[in-house]
Amino acid sequence: MTGTIDEFNKLVDAEEFFQFFNMSYDSEVVNVNRLHILKKFSQYIKEIDDQSLDLSQEERLNQYFLALQKAYQVFIESTPHEQKLFKVFNDKPKNVVTLTEITSD
Numbered sequence: 001m002t003g004t005i006d007e008f009n010k011l012v013d014a015e016e017f018f019q020f021f022n023m024s025y026d027s028e029v030v031n032v033n034r035l036h037i038l039k040k041f042s043q044y045i046k047e048i049d050d051q052s053l054d055l056s057q058e059e060r061l062n063q064y065f066l067a068l069q070k071a072y073q074v075f076i077e078s079t080p081h082e083q084k085l086f087k088v089f090n091d092k093p094k095n096v097v098t099l100t101e102i103t104s105d
Contacts (some may be wrong), residue, residue, distance in 0.1 A: 044067035
């Protein structure tokens with residue numbers, strides 16, 4: 001890995017993270033799940049940063065690389081709706097009756 005933490009911290013787009021880590025990816029998967037991958041990735045980064053304060057820059061970037069791979073893999077095997085990373089997936093719509101709430105007498 002040739003990048004630095006400072007360079008990493010300047011990245012914004014999902015594709016930039018994949019390019020930074022020289023990681024191959026399916027652009028269709030990224031296009032459909034971009035925000036979800038980035039959200040999951042940021043959760044993994046927070047765990048790494050909270051649990052591993054004494055990592056060197058190289059070790060930290062290696063852990064971030066593994067975290068990006070893991071976040072990407074989640075959305076190859078699952079859907080955003082199943083992961084429920086964003087509030088919209090957890091809120092029950094108001095004034096809506098679901099089919100499971102309908103019973104026949």
